[in-house]
Amino acid sequence: MVRLPYTTALTTLFSYGLLFVFGQLRDFFRKLLGWIRKPKDQLKGYAPICLGLEDFYVRRLYLRIQDCFGRPIASAPDSWFDVVERCSNDNNKTLHRTEKTSRCLNLGSYNYLGFAAADEYCTPRVIQSLKEYSASTCSTRVEGGTTKLHVELEELVARFVGKEAAILFGMGYVTNSALIPCIIGKGGLIISDSLNHNSIVNGARGSGATVRVFQHNTPSHLEEVLREQIAEGQPRTHRPWKKIIVIVEGIYSMEGELCKLPEIIAVCKKYKAYTYLDEAHSIGAVGKSGRGVCELLGVDPADVDIMMGTFTKSFGSCGGYIAASKEIIQYLKFSCPAHLYATSMSPPAVQQVISAIKVILGEDGSSRGAQKLARIRENSNFFRSELQKMGFEVLGDNDSPVMPIMLYNPAKIPAFSRECLQQNVAVVTVAFPATPLLLARARICISASHTREDLIKALEVISKVGDLIGVKYFPAEPPKHLNQGHNKLE
Amino acid sequence: MASEIMNATANALVWISSAFDAPTRAVVFGVPIDGHLVVEALLVVVILFQLTRKSYKPPKKPLTEKEIDELCDDWVPEPLTPQITEEMMIEPPTLESAAGPHAIVDGKEVVNFASANYLGLIGNDKVTNSCVGAMEKYGVGSCGPRGFYGTIDVHLDCEARISKFLGTPDSILYSYGISTIFSVIPAFCKKGDIIVADEGVHWAVQNGLYLSRSTVVYFKHNDMKSLEATLEKVTGRSKHPEKVRRYIVAEAIYQNSGQIAPLDEIVRLKEKYRFRIILDESHSFGVLGNSGRGLAEYCGVPIEKIDIITAGMGNALATDGGFCTGSVRVVDHQRLSSSGYVFSASLPPYLASAAISAVDYLEANPSVLSNLRASVATLLSELSDVPGLVITSHTLSPIIFLKLKKSTGSDKTDMHVLDSIANQVLKEDSVLIVSTKRSTLDKCHLPLGLRLFVSAAHSESDLLKAAASLKRVAGSVLS
DSSP, X not given: OOOOOHHHHHHHHHHHHHHHHHHHHHHHXXXXXXXXXXXXXXXXXXXXXXXXXXXXXXHHTXXXXXXXXXOOBSXXXXXXXXEEEEEOSSTTSSOEEEEEEEEEEEOSSOOTTSOSSOOTTHHHHHHHHHHHHOSOOOSBTTTXXXXXXXXXXXXXXXXXXXXXXXXXXXXXXXXXXXXXXXXXXXXXXXXXXXXXXXXXXXHHHHXXXXXXXXXXXXXXXXXXHHHHHHHHOSTTTOOOOSOEEEEEESBOTTTOOBOOHHHHHHHHHHTTOEEEEEOTTTTTTSSTTSOOHHHHHTOXXXXXXXXXXXXXXXXXXXXXXXXXXXXXXXXXXXXXXXXXXXXXXXXXXXXXXXXXXXXXXXXXXXXHHHHHHHHHHHXXXXXXXXXXXXXXXXXXXXXXXXXXXXXXXXXXXXXXXXXXXXXXXEOEEEOTTTSOTTOEEEEEEXXXXXXXXXXXXXXXHHHHHHHHHTOOOSOOOOOOOHHHHHHXXX | OXXXXXXXXXXXXXXXXXXXXXXXXXXXXXXXXXXXXXXHHHHHHHHHHHHHSOOXXXXXXXXXXXXXXXXXXXXXXXXXXXXXXXXXXXOOOOBSSOOSSXXXXXXXXEEEOSSOOTTOOTTOHHHHHHHHHHHHHHOSOXXXXXXXXXXXXXHHHHHHHHHHHHTOSEEEEESSHHHHHHHHHHHHOOTTOEEEEETTOOHHHHHHHHHHTOEEEEEOTTOHHHXXXXXXXXXXXXXXXXXXXXXXXXXXXXXXXXXXXXXXXXXXXXXXXXXXXXXXXXXXXXXXXXXXXXXXXXHTOOXXXXXXXXXXXXXXXXXXXXXXXXXXXXXXXXXXXXXXXXXXXXXXXXXXXXXXXXXXXXXXXXXXXXXXXXXXXXXHHHHTTOTTEEEOSOXXXXXXXXXXXXXXXXXXXXXXXXXXXXXXXHHHHOEEOEEOOOOTTOOOOSOOEEXXXXXXTOOHHHHHHHHHHHXXXXXHXXX
16 A cells, blocks of 8 residues: 655645646636636527536646647557657647657556567468458447357357356446446445446446445455445345445556455355456466466456456457356346447457467467566566665555556656656656546556566666656665675685 | 311412412522522422433444344345346357358358448458558557557547548547447536437437436437427426536437437527537448438538537448547547546557548548448338338438337337247348347337348349348248
8 A cells, every 4th residue: 555655745735736726826817808708609508518617627737747648659559669749839738749759668558468569470360350350340249240250259268267158348448337237236235446447436336236335455344344234234225235246356557456356255255245356457467377366366266256357458459358157148148238239349359369368378389478478477576676676666566567656746747757758768647537636656567578678778767767856755775786795705 | 078178278378378478588699589489499400400311212222243243144145147038048140251241151141231331341442451551550459548658640540530521620539339429428417417318319328328417308209399398398497507508419310210310400409498419420420411421411400510429430430439529629528538538448540540441432432322322212112011010210221120010019029029030031031130139228118120231232132132031021920
């Protein structure tokens, strides 16, 4: 968990306060000028489409540092890529593309196993399937959109993850938000981790069930909430709950932490609650053979009721899947709206996932899969330990390829991002509303295609920038000198 | 006897009155204390004592640990999914080739009326070549959301191309067709806003309306009089027109019935009652209008009058994903507050480049639209006399919707009948048509039916074959 020192909290609050005051001043002048200039007649009688209060944060805070987000790229998101330079004539309010690009080291894309760029095994097969099945089926899965590839991938995913059956969807976000209303409705209870992803929150809200939150990754608090809720029953009527589902994620994308899966499963089994595991960031990236947190933490996949994952991160494609028992999947195929109404997954994307899984399992005849898995583990552990030695505050557990570096102050966000970009390292910085207001951070995603030299260069740049802007909150370990060893021998 | 009691009471009364009138016996702090003051003081003390006593409430005992344990042991949850019935075990047909006008199902070649491939772009060489180029350059996936290095120059080019084609200031790309509308609506409608929507909108729109938490009022499907009455009622009730945002939500071509919304009427009503329009053009973009620019071109309405247009690209443009277009303010707002855009990975670059080539093709070959219209007209005239089924879709709609003339009364048996017609048509005549499927979460109550998606690539013989087969099978099943 994050420990926020008092001085840092004070300075961060002061910075935000200052920005807020200036923003309000500018808004006041804007309103004054608005009174002076008469409003156009066609908008008379209409409420403004975006109310002033809603986008105060956007207009006054976000727009100042807009160039750190949404940077366009002009090549594949591999370990090195071309970032397009943008320029602004009006103080960052609008940004325009230029023709210039700069080659940067990519520490931001979700490319855990290096399948993002053209791959020697996958790409020829993908192009073959594109020519055979074309880019889209223009139809839903239940009508004319199921091809042989979809059926093959569903069986392969079920086998890979260790469950009986699987169902595919064309987008990870829709998988969560269209699935949760299908399996639980009014009269049910959803208990979700406090830092769950927006798609889960949307799905839980759309289902109509009651939602309760438990403290991030704390099985004891989960147990307390479960006991309290089962004893009390539904709000106001006190009838017993119809069913209870506990939703957790495998790796939390903003913290880099693994979830405490064995303890949470034990608690859920004791109280007969169903478990839903969202492995968007962990499938393919952790575990000895890439099978996700269940393999890493030694949990039997049969103990988790529903396992969800996406293909965007480790497999270099798009889409999501749900793996569960045969009955659940059969029911979902009958009633899930994303299966009945949405265009089926694009066939070349399906083929990309099939080839990627085959490489990971070693079924393509080479050992590249095992090499990639070993490399990403080595890279993550090396990078994290070096950053911690330098004195940065890095979150996350060992073996997780996501590592956030805490920044806290709002001014350090654009400083870190721009300085790194000048030295040709592209990092991702995250602030409110994706994280709590005071806990802004820079998030690094390591890939199996990063070589040792890439990582050493990245470490140098980050260390220099860190010294420049003052984010080394912990004392650094002194670097080991080779001379000391020699002296001792003599 | 009575006189003695009378005497006793008289004596008591005399004693009490003398006590009251007794001369002042004590002086406390300069206040003479008369007898009655003592009694009054005692009364006050008794009243205060009663007031300070707690009223009788049965004591609230929190549950003990043992009781909670017992409750947890007793509680039995429902199974996660209900019992699997026979109808849930039906598998859809599996294609073994591209979903063009002729596809291969189970080894046999069938005429395919189940893909919304309106312009016949599946299998088009130019589109395929641009996809191959994009795949070799960018890989398959984009590996990140739009805010974190997931914006590829192809996305920006695609957005610019669509805006140029439609004549709007700006547009924004989404990575999946149905997520477009259910991300756009909650971005602009919050609690307290008023939305008037057609009752026949499809599930994605309903989900968006539910997530927005606004007040939603439905009007009768495609009925302008009902819309006017609803608008009148709603504006009568609303108190602060300048603070509450009001929207009309409609689809250009309704998926659930094939009808076309009369846009000029809706625009007239919107201007009269001061509402904004959100129009979903998934099935009309690239189909309606002389050059395929959608419903606004067809109805002769200037495109600036429609506030927000959304469309899924999985139909006429033969790719995946969706877009939303409108004024600069509308589009910029979505880049930070639309959840399906911010929290999701971006569209794979090869699909974006396929969209660009599809729009280029449409602009270069407007004759494909007249082919499509001719095919629709042919098929409609052939299907006008199918026994037992009646056409409910508009003459220009590329979705031909046939519903049962006489419904059996329950959705389930209707579904059964329609499925058997579709299965027989596929098995006996190798024509792939589909019946509408409804999810348990769908709130639309329009009748179920059979849907045929006509493509510009269907030949005359395909259309005649489909019509003949449907007439024969419907005649045998429904009579």
